[in-house]
Structures are given as structure tokens and as C-alpha cells.
Amino acid sequence: MPINTALIDNPKSDRVRHVADLASRRTRERTGRFLIEGPQSVREAVRWRPDVVQDLYVEVTESVRGARPISLTVQAIEDESQDSTIYVHHVTGDVMRRISKDAQGIAAVGNAAAMRTRPADVRLKPGDLVAAFWQVRDPGNAGTVIRAADAAGCAAVIFVDDCVDRLNPKVIRSTAGSLFHIPVLAMGTDEFFAFCHDRGAEVWAADVYGTADRKPESLPDALAGRGGEPGRPTAVLFGNEARGLDAAELVRTDRIVSIPIYGKAESLNLGTSAAIMLMSMAMSSHAGTIWAV
Amino acid sequence: MPINTALIDNPKSDRVRHVADLASRRTRERTGRFLIEGPQSVREAVRWRPDVVQDLYVEVTESVRGARPISLTVQAIEDESQDSTIYVHHVTGDVMRRISKDAQGIAAVGNAAAMRTRPADVRLKPGDLVAAFWQVRDPGNAGTVIRAADAAGCAAVIFVDDCVDRLNPKVIRSTAGSLFHIPVLAMGTDEFFAFCHDRGAEVWAADVYGTADRKPESLPDALAGRGGEPGRPTAVLFGNEARGLDAAELVRTDRIVSIPIYGKAESLNLGTSAAIMLMSMAMSSHAGTIWAV
Numbered sequence: 001m002p003i004n005t006a007l008i009d010n011p012k013s014d015r016v017r018h019v020a021d022l023a024s025r026r027t028r029e030r031t032g033r034f035l036i037e038g039p040q041s042v043r044e045a046v047r048w049r050p051d052v053v054q055d056l057y058v059e060v061t062e063s064v065r066g067a068r069p070i071s072l073t074v075q076a077i078e079d080e081s082q083d084s085t086i087y088v089h090h091v092t093g094d095v096m097r098r099i100s101k102d103a104q105g106i107a108a109v110g111n112a113a114a115m116r117t118r119p120a121d122v123r124l125k126p127g128d129l130v131a132a133f134w135q136v137r138d139p140g141n142a143g144t145v146i147r148a149a150d151a152a153g154c155a156a157v158i159f160v161d162d163c164v165d166r167l168n169p170k171v172i173r174s175t176a177g178s179l180f181h182i183p184v185l186a187m188g189t190d191e192f193f194a195f196c197h198d199r200g201a202e203v204w205a206a207d208v209y210g211t212a213d214r215k216p217e218s219l220p221d222a223l224a225g226r227g228g229e230p231g232r233p234t235a236v237l238f239g240n241e242a243r244g245l246d247a248a249e250l251v252r253t254d255r256i257v258s259i260p261i262y263g264k265a266e267s268l269n270l271g272t273s274a275a276i277m278l279m280s281m282a283m284s285s286h287a288g289t290i291w292a293v
Numbered sequence: 294m295p296i297n298t299a300l301i302d303n304p305k306s307d308r309v310r311h312v313a314d315l316a317s318r319r320t321r322e323r324t325g326r327f328l329i330e331g332p333q334s335v336r337e338a339v340r341w342r343p344d345v346v347q348d349l350y351v352e353v354t355e356s357v358r359g360a361r362p363i364s365l366t367v368q369a370i371e372d373e374s375q376d377s378t379i380y381v382h383h384v385t386g387d388v389m390r391r392i393s394k395d396a397q398g399i400a401a402v403g404n405a406a407a408m409r410t411r412p413a414d415v416r417l418k419p420g421d422l423v424a425a426f427w428q429v430r431d432p433g434n435a436g437t438v439i440r441a442a443d444a445a446g447c448a449a450v451i452f453v454d455d456c457v458d459r460l461n462p463k464v465i466r467s468t469a470g471s472l473f474h475i476p477v478l479a480m481g482t483d484e485f486f487a488f489c490h491d492r493g494a495e496v497w498a499a500d501v502y503g504t505a506d507r508k509p510e511s512l513p514d515a516l517a518g519r520g521g522e523p524g525r526p527t528a529v530l531f532g533n534e535a536r537g538l539d540a541a542e543l544v545r546t547d548r549i550v551s552i553p554i555y556g557k558a559e560s561l562n563l564g565t566s567a568a569i570m571l572m573s574m575a576m577s578s579h580a581g582t583i584w585a586v
Binding site: 048144147148149150151152153154170176177178181182219220259260261262263264265266267268271272275276280282283284286 | 341423434437440442443444445446447469471474475512513552553554555556557558559560561564565568571572573575576577579
């Protein structure tokens with residue numbers, strides 16, 4: 001798309017205020033748009049989901065050749081966006097600071113509806129992995145686990161029950177672009193278990209305590225014999241960062257699996273636990289590991 | 294030790310200022326003391342390294358039964374400290390806020406010399422794991438990797454070359470108590486390689502790129518056949534969070550190992566990489582895994 005040559009230089013203009021207001025969940029829900037901040041997130045959005053990106057805001061500075069993007073990184077993202085229908089706007093430093101403190105020279109506005117994946121559109125093959133998070137509340141954690149699920153090659157991420165909004169700008173920043181690599185869905189607890197059942201997926205709970213009559217099995221034991229032929233798809237359900245999973249969820253899962261702690265550490269945080277469990281499962285499948293316990 | 298019954302209620306007193314000043318590295322080096330903040334870190338220090346803890350500062354509040362610690366958590370830590378030579382001081386909320394914004398009612402002053410582990414005191418058995426970090430600069434990362442090394446049952450953590458001070462209060466908070474579970478040493482690069490050589494330890498570099506003539510091997514491949522009899526001790530060297538390892542370090546290592554990325558994520562951060570690699574190595578040893586690649 002052509003670049004809007006008119007420089008946006010008024011931080012108080014309605015357009016600028018409306019973009020900045022996308023930091024608020026209410027505004028996102030009212031307008032159906034969301035904010036993408038910083039070179040990494042914006043580049044991944046432009047590269048993988050140009051259909052989602054509506055407007056690109058690029059900070060420019062005066063040079064002998066007229067207004068130029070403030071860095072080669074930002075310039076490269078603007079160039080890449082030209083293959084698509086993304087509308088590019090040049091803005092001053094004041095305007096960019098008003099749009100976001102975390103933009104580092106580039107921000108984008110996305111279409112929330114285009115980011116929505118319908119559960120019916122998610123099909124699972126044998127061996128596929130799904131990462132599910134119940135009541136994850138911290139934006140940084142939510143972003144970190146989406147990034148870990150992406151690295152492990154998960155087919156989808158599901159935020160179950162009452163979780164942080166996946167289009168929260170801090171969540172998006174923390175995913176380091178992974179939000180635009182894999183489908184991230186949100187659904188209720190019953191809907192999640194029905195989703196897994198309908199697709200023949202085994203549900204693992206990642207939990208340290210288990211229930212009165214079901215102690216967790218250790219991750220290496222649970223991975224035993226996962227090598228070779230890919231088995232049923234597996235969904236791993238992780239609990240809230242503070243409270244973990246309730247018995248009500250645990251009893252509905254097929255297996256309860258915990259990461260062994262070999263030292264004196266009491267626990268691992270949610271992001272670390274998700275990375276270890278999802279990557280171990282992915283490595284054991286891909287590498288065809290045979291765990292001899 | 295008896296609890297000092299005189300309530301410390303003057304935030305401007307020299308004693309209080311001296312404790313608060315331990316947030317500065319210069320003050321820690323000048324005084325040979327360091328600050329431990331918050332119930333989790335202080336409890337682990339009192340429980341595992343009472344020899345290190347000199348003074349305990351406990352926030353109290355007036356009750357019908359006189360001044361009492363502000364919470365049962367804090368009370369329990371004070372009680373546990375009574376088996377040792379730790380000197381307990383009761384302070385007001387104003388004083389505690391002056392000591393640290395992150396104390397949540399309890400802080401302690403430790404003896405830096407008592408925390409120091411001499412390399413000569415570290416002996417390694419077959420199968421032992423050492424986690425080493427070259428030029429780790431971010432306090433949060435440093436704490437996270439110490440916690441991951443603890444969870445993986447590492448025999449020691451080594452900060453190599455120019456790293457953040459392991460007694461930085463934010464590092465200590467981020468370790469969630471693990472700093473008091475395992476020895477954490479600091480040494481130069483040459484000293485590190487000599488340390489490993491003297492103990493017959495194999496040195497792995499955790500690196501995505503490798504060198505021109507040594508591409509990294511994939512983690513599951515590197516773990517192949519690690520099950521069964523414990524082999525040589527292994528030290529894993531991780532690079533700086535931004536730049537990774539330089540060729541100068543890579544060429545001195547026995548193996549270069551990278552974590553496979555199965556999705557579209559570009560990379561994993563240092564804390565996540567360390568947790569995945571160290572826990573995978575620990576699980577494959579402990580569970581006697583045979584990786585059939």
C-alpha cells in the first residue's frame with residue numbers, strides 16, 4: 001500500500017489518542033482492534049499475519065533525503081509491509097511516545113476478529129501437542145508460555161476459563177512474536193475438555209500435588225515409550241501461577257504429570273515449567289526417544 | 294539467640310541506613326555484608342545457611358499481647374531462627390520500608406565471606422552436573438538460572454568472567470532461595486576451563502550457532518545414551534543473554550549443543566534455555582533414559 005506521506009506530528013490528535021487507548025481492554029473490545037508494539041512483535045505480525053495488521057506507525061526523523069524511519073530495523077519492517085495491504089503512517093517521536101512507551105520506533109494496529117481462531121478450525125494429527133493454561137493471570141507469564149509452546153512446535157495454545165486477554169499489549173510483547181506463529185484460543189473449562197475429547201486427544205495435567213487418590217507420575221516416566229510411532233494428540237493443562245489446578249480440573253484429566261525436582265528448589269515458576277514439559281515432550285517425540293525407566 | 298526486645302522505630306538511625314545501603318555493590322564490598330529480602334529468601338537462608346545469617350529484621354505490630362511479627366509466615370521464620378546464633382531485631386513498618394521495598398515484613402543481613410565457596414572445595418562425582426554462565430548481566434536472569442540449576446540438582450553454579458554480583462538483592466530474590474541451596478562461584482574464563490579439566494569434567498557449550506567448522510549438535514542427539522552408568526561430570530556453559538558465547542570460548546569446549554526449535558519461535562531466553570537443557574540432562578541421567586536417535 002502507498003505510504004501516507006503526510007507526517008502525523010500532533011500527539012493530541014484523535015487518531016493518536018485512539019491508538020494509545022488500545023492499551024485498555026475495554027477499548028480493544030469496543031473497537032475490535034489491538035496494539036502491537038516494538039520491532040520484534042511488529043515484524044513477526046507483518047511477516048506471518050499481514051492479514052491481521054491494519055495500520056503501521058513508523059517513527060521518522062528528518063534527514064538530507066527527507067523524513068526517514070529512525071532505524072534500519074524499522075525501515076526493513078516498513079519495506080516488508082509493502083507487499084501487503086497494510087497502511088503505513090509516518091509519525092514524530094512525540095507521537096510515537098504517546099502511542100506507546102514500548103514501541104522502539106514502530107507500532108501497529110491489528111484486527112482482533114482476524115486473530116480469532118474458531119475451535120472448529122483446529123484439527124489435530126497423531127503426535128500433535130496442545131498447550132493449555134487454566135486461569136493464567138499475569139501478562140508476562142502468558143506471553144512466556146505462548147513463546148515456549150511455539151518453540152515446542154505446539155499445534156495450538158488454549159487459555160482456559162478466566163485468563164488474561166491474549167491481546168493485552170504486555171502479553172504480545174512477552175510472546176516475542178509467537179502470538180503470530182500459532183493459534184491462541186480462549187474457551188471455558190467444559191469447552192476445553194469437550195474440544196480434547198472430540199479430537200481424541202489425551203489430556204495431561206501438569207501438577208505437583210495431584211489428588212488424594214491420584215499422585216502425579218514423574219515426567220520422565222510419563223514420557224516412557226513415547227518414541228517411535230506418533231500416538232494420540234496430547235493436550236497439557238497447566239494451572240494458575242499461584243494456585244495451580246483445582247481437584248475439579250484434575251479429576252477430568254487422563255494423567256497427572258509433575259516435573260521432578262532433583263535439588264532443594266521448592267518449585268519452578270509457570271513459564272519455566274511449561275518450557276521444560278513441552279520441550280521434553282516435543283524432543284522425545286521428534287527424536288524418537290525411548291525412556292527406559 | 295535472644296530477641297532484642299528494644300523496638301527499632303527510627304528509619305533515620307545509622308543502623309537502619311547501613312542495612313538499606315547494602316543494596317549498593319560498593320557498600321557490600323566495603324562491609325563484607327549483604328541483604329536478603331522477603332520471607333522466601335530469608336526462610337531458605339535461615340534453614341540452609343544459618344551460619345551465613347547475622348541479623349534478622351522482623352516487622353512487628355502492636356497487639357493485645359504486645360509487639361508481634363506482622364504475619365504467621367514471618368513469625369515462623371523468627372521461630373526457626375532461634376535454633377541458631379542469628380540475632381533478631383523487631384522493627385516498625387516505617388523502618389522495614391526504609392530497609393527494603395521488597396521485604397514483605399522480613400529481611401536479613403548475611404556475611405559475604407561465609408557465602409564464598411573456594412573452587413578447591415568443589416569436588417565432582419561421575420554424573421555430576423555444573424551450570425556455568427558467561428557474562429550474565431541481568432539480575433533477574435542470574436537468579437532464574439541459579440533456581441533452574443538447583444531444580445536440576447546441579448553440584449554447583451559458576452558465574453564466568455564479568456557477571457552480575459550474585460549477592461545483588463534482586464539476584465537473591467530471583468533465586469527464590471536457591472542461592473542458599475547450592476554453591477555459586479565466580480571465576481575467570483581460564484580459571485573455569487582449568488577447574489573443569491582438573492576434575493575430568495566434559496564442557497558443553499549451550500549455543501545456537503556454533504563455529505564455522507563446528508555446527509551445534511541437537512540436545513536430544515547429545516543426550517543419546519546418557520542413561521545407565523553415570524559418565525564424566527559435565528559442565529554446561531551458557532552465554533551472555535544478548536550476545537551468546539564468543540568463538541574464543543566455543544573452541545575451548547568439548548561439545549556445542551543447541552536446543553531444537555520445532556516451531557517458528559526465533560529463540561528462547563537464557564533462563565528458559567538453561568531450565569530446558571539442565572532439566573533434560575538431569576532427567577535423562579536420573580531416569581536412565583536411552584535416547585534412540
